[in-house]
Each structure stands twice: as C-alpha cells, then as structure tokens.
Amino acid sequence: MARVTEPTRYGDGVAVVVVTYFPGDDLARFLDTLEKASTRDVRVVLADNDSTDDEALDRAAERENVHLLRIGENLGYGGGANRGVAELDDSYGWVVVANPDLEWEPGSLDVLLDAARRWPRGGAFGPLIREPDGTVYPSARLLPSLGRGIGHAVFAKVWPANPWTRAYRQERAPEERVSGWLSGSCQLFRREAFDSVRGFDSRYFMYFEDVDLGDRIGRAGWQNVYVPSAAVTHIGGKATSRAPKKMLAAHHESAYRYLADRHRGPAWKPVLAAIKLGLAARLKLETRGR
Structure with a gap:
C-alpha cells in the first residue's frame, strides 16, 4: 500500500480539467456555474479531443x-483527462476532472x-x-465483482430491482462514505493519489x-x-449521442x-470466453434497429 502520510511535493492550487468533444453551449454553462x-x-x-466547433471553444478560452x-486526436475520456492533468505544474495539488x-x-x-481535509487518505x-x-x-458504487457484474448486466434492463443491481448501485440515503468507485463525470482528485497510479488507463476509450x-x-x-x-447536475449523453452504436460497443468492450x-x-479463459459471447449477444440485442 502507498504511504499516504508522507509529505507531498504538490502545492495547494486547484485546477479543473474539462474533457471536451463537441461541447457546444454546455461548456459556457459549465464555466458560468463553476x-x-x-x-x-x-x-x-x-x-479537447479534436472537436471542430471552434467557436464555442475559442470563446471559452478567452x-x-x-x-x-x-490534443489533435480523440484519445477518449481517460486519455484526454491525462493529457489535461499533464499540463499542470506541481503547484496544483487538487485537480477536478469533469464532463462539460x-x-x-x-x-x-x-x-x-x-x-x-476531513479524509487525509482520500x-x-x-x-x-x-x-x-x-x-x-447512483454515482458512488461497489466495484463490480464477477458475480455481481454478470447479475447486473443480465437483469438490470428487465428486472431493475434485482439484488445484484441494488447491491452494485448502492442506492440508499446519501451519506458521506468510502465507495468502491465514483462516477467519472465529476471527481476531485488529490494530485498525489492521481499521479501515484498514473491517472486513467488510456486503454479504456470510453x-x-x-x-x-x-x-x-x-x-x-x-x-x-x-x-x-x-452537488452538480449532469445533463449527460451529448457526446455519446453522436454515435450511439459505437458508444454501446465501446461500453461492452470496456466491460470485458x-x-x-x-x-x-x-x-x-473458459469463463472469460463465455462472458465475451454473452456481451456480444447483449450488444446485438441493444443495437437492433438503431
């Protein structure tokens, strides 16, 4: 385990990295409320992951x-976030990564x-x-174990209240707590922690x-x-709606x-082969008619 009590080389500055891909008017609203x-x-x-709506981005940059x-190419969400964080010097010890x-x-x-400050190991x-x-x-969830992940994937659409989905999504009264993972649409990172694990794994495109x-x-x-x-409000779905079939395929690929x-x-290997076949069948069903 990391020795999280050691002095950090980072300062106390705060930065926000916004990963953009055709953000449109959302970006101005994001910056206004920020x-x-x-x-x-x-x-x-x-x-920016190679958007072409330069007017919105240029206005924001003013x-x-x-x-x-x-960036000049589409690196996906995690890859774009990593490039944005790499632009920051060591005076920024706190970094938000967020959708626009x-x-x-x-x-x-x-x-x-x-x-x-209340959670020194956070x-x-x-x-x-x-x-x-x-x-x-439900943005703070348990990590998807093999059994829980399969149960959620199979039953979430047809039986939303199934026990695997309820356990995974951790839908209960909001309380400040430690979670398995947090939604990537908005997170504040302790820079020392983010850099200690080398940020996002860029193999996950979306x-x-x-x-x-x-x-x-x-x-x-x-x-x-x-x-x-x-609290924040997430409009959601703007970038992914540009290519829904491609995004569904990326979701299933990332799950595997x-x-x-x-x-x-x-x-x-036999278990993973069965999971791959199951995910392929599920993707075919979800993209039928799109």
Whole structure:
C-alpha cells in the first residue's frame, strides 16, 4: 500500500480539467456555474479531443484562467483527462476532472475541498449527481465483482430491482462514505493519489475508465469518498449521442477489458470466453434497429 502520510511535493492550487468533444453551449454553462462553485482562484484546462466547433471553444478560452489544449486526436475520456492533468505544474495539488455538460451548485467545489481535509487518505472525491429532472444518479458504487457484474448486466434492463443491481448501485440515503468507485463525470482528485497510479488507463476509450481508476486508487492505499453535501447536475449523453452504436460497443468492450484484467490465467479463459459471447449477444440485442 502507498504511504499516504508522507509529505507531498504538490502545492495547494486547484485546477479543473474539462474533457471536451463537441461541447457546444454546455461548456459556457459549465464555466458560468463553476465561477460560483468556489471562492478560490481555479485554473481551467480544456482538454479537447479534436472537436471542430471552434467557436464555442475559442470563446471559452478567452475567459480568465482558461487554457485550451487542442490534443489533435480523440484519445477518449481517460486519455484526454491525462493529457489535461499533464499540463499542470506541481503547484496544483487538487485537480477536478469533469464532463462539460455539468452545472455546479454554488459553493459545491469548496464543499468537496473541505471534505478532502476531513479524509487525509482520500484520493478521489465525488459529489452527489442529479439528473436534469432532479433525481439522484447512483454515482458512488461497489466495484463490480464477477458475480455481481454478470447479475447486473443480465437483469438490470428487465428486472431493475434485482439484488445484484441494488447491491452494485448502492442506492440508499446519501451519506458521506468510502465507495468502491465514483462516477467519472465529476471527481476531485488529490494530485498525489492521481499521479501515484498514473491517472486513467488510456486503454479504456470510453466507459469503465472510472471503475478501473477507483479500483487502482483503492489498491494503492487511498480512498474513494462520496460527498453528497456537494452537488452538480449532469445533463449527460451529448457526446455519446453522436454515435450511439459505437458508444454501446465501446461500453461492452470496456466491460470485458475490466473483467479480463482482473481474472488472468488459464483457469479463467473458459469463463472469460463465455462472458465475451454473452456481451456480444447483449450488444446485438441493444443495437437492433438503431
């Protein structure tokens, strides 16, 4: 385990890395609400995955403390986030990685930072995430074990209240607690923890990059902390709606990669082969008619 009590080389600066891909008007709303989310000076890096709506990005880059990083290719969410964090010097010890289709509640970033001081072993901190209709999204979940993951994948659509899904999603009264992983749509990272596990695994183009990172942060001796006293609203689905079939395929590929990474060796090959066939069948059903 990591020795998390050692002095850090990082300063106390706060930065926000926004991974963009055709963000449109969402980006301006994100930046407008971010201004009221903290009383601190916050540096913003727009890590752009080869968008072509330059007007929205150029307008955003005209704002104070906003830097536009044109990556020049689509690295996916985790890869783009890593490039954005790499732009920051060591004075930034706190880094938010977020989607642009978020609205921050006033003071919410400061609430996350206050929670980080209460949890010295906390490596990642996630707010309560609301859907546009006000319902709470289950953004702090258990890690998907093989049995729980299969049960959730098979029954979630046809039997939403099944025990595997209920256990996995951890839908209960909001409380500040340690979780297995946190939604990648908005997380505050202790820079020392993020860098200690080398950030996101860029092999995950979309989906499960947050699950994988939460697992590795926990294995390294840090904690993933859910902070429901801080809240954001996630509009969701803008980037993925551009190519829904491609995104569904990426989801299933990432699900298999996550399980295969954690179940290695000859004994697991028949199980993984069956999982791959099951995921392929599920993808075919979900994309039929799209």
